[in-house]
Amino acid sequence: MKIPEATNFIEQFINEELAAGKFEANGNKIHVRFPPEPNGYLHIGHVKAMCINFGVKERYDGTLNLRMDDTNPAKEDYEYVNSIVDALKWLGFEYDKLVFASDYYDKLYEIAEKYIIDGNAYVCDLSAEEITATRGTLTEAGTPSPYRNRSAEENLKLFREMKAGIYPDGSRVLRAKIDMSSPNINMRDPVIYRIAHVEHYRTGNKWCVYPMYDFAHPLSDAIEGITHSLCSLEFENHRPLYDWVIEKAGFPAPVPRQIEFARLNITNMLMSKRYLKKLVDEGFVRGWDDPRMPTIMGLKNRGVPPTALKKFCTDVGVAKAYSVVNQAQLDSCIRDELNETAERAMAVINPLKLTITNYSGEEELVFEKNPAKENSGVRKVKFTGNVYIDRDDFSENPPPKYKRLYLGGTVRLKGAYIVRCDEAVKDDSGEVCELKCTYFPETKSGSNAETTVKAKGVVQWVDALYGADAEFRRYQPLLKDEDYPDQDYAERLNKDSEKSFFGKAEPYLAESADGTPFQLMRTGYYKKCTDGGLLLSEIVSLKDSFNK
């Protein structure tokens, strides 16, 4: 078999196994899984996990199961499984099979009975508090439960009674019988089944005992024939238990192998389902797919292209070192993609009238639809000499190196002519309300006419007469500062998080005057001239991909 070149340490590990012939028996098929718990919407952190798993699937021509890790009925719901399926679809990740851990409840229960019969598990009557108290500490061994040596018969009877529902929640649990003095606390007789008289969103009231993650996950992997179970670093301590559970169940080799990687962190972005759920539940955002949320659906509604998300995850790489990636790197990927795909248009946020005193008539100017893309076509924009420019593109007291318009200065109206500002008309309150300018006919864009007139800057404009139809005259950013949840709340929620919640989102998305959503691309303007204001130089129609 041809072994592909590894792009990260996980694939390197797989390659070594392949080279050693570990999977020869099954034709060197690699089988992975992506196992979210349907208890919330997927966020950008999950995209990294997906890229890793789907990357392995593709590179080794393997298979991938999307598995709903639904072993805790209290938290899970169909709304979330649907949202997960939708997110994968939007991202373009194609899995081979959709499976549910809850599909294995019968099988898992059988294995639990086998554990009991083999003397590897016992029913423990200790309360949750007592179990905690007898588990020991980081430095001291735990003490064995008084129920640890019950006979297999008694354990079986009790466990069946638990299943039958005659015991209340919390009265008994099934524990794995491993080692109460293990330095790894996860091995100190962990609970593998608990009683919960809770309706499960899929199995209804069929069960009142549910398997724990540490029991269900490795067995689900083994049942599905997963070869590599990729998860985040915090499960490293669980690996010995993962291996133990599979071994005692008696699965034949090759048995699934758990490999851990560092999860994604981004500056200014809160990535914890628990906190995101709070924001939704407490009404700080409009929902899981609110454009301020770092969820995949939120990002989508923010105007982020899926390819940008995937590119970002690929760029960031996979390693075992804890890390926090700068949001700038995400932004860069988004801009990169948008620059390639975005259709261009001009926009004005805070209109300021600009009248060209020596121009009459009207003409149609030709623009490239997307200068970054070859043969992207053209768009035509009508020009009458009466336009609006953005207030921020005119300064009464231009700072040094100012490149836009000021009294007596010149600027190019993008795609049109260079104009000189002769007069700034003020209203009663003393605010500039109109600019009177002179234009230079020979400076028309695209013409190579000889001229001595120069302009340092280029500004966008919208025609006063045709603007509303031709280009977008006025638009509102969808996300404003005041749309962000208050920072005190953010800090109370998660003291460790850096200041803001989701990061100051780049205003990728805006709404035009007629309510049409448009995508914005940050440019140098925004970068260098934000004094509270927001100045974008490109907007893009999002009609097709936006569906809110």
Place this chain on the structure above:
RNA sequence: UGGGGUGUCGCCAAGCGGUAAGGCACGGGAUUUUGAUUCCCGCAUUCGUAGGUUCAAAUCCUGCCACCCCAGCCA
């Protein structure tokens, strides 16, 4: 203080005994119908630290330091 991990440029990250890739950010220059894009150019004599092995170490060995994870009937 037990166990498990991790430490390479401001932020990610390659590197796997032969003399420090790449991306983001940043700085400089050129082109420009967006202060954008594109295009050049610059950006770790040094790999947590102290020793040791070797002709040769970020890579091997030893000690130390820092940070992260584990005591849910969550996943």
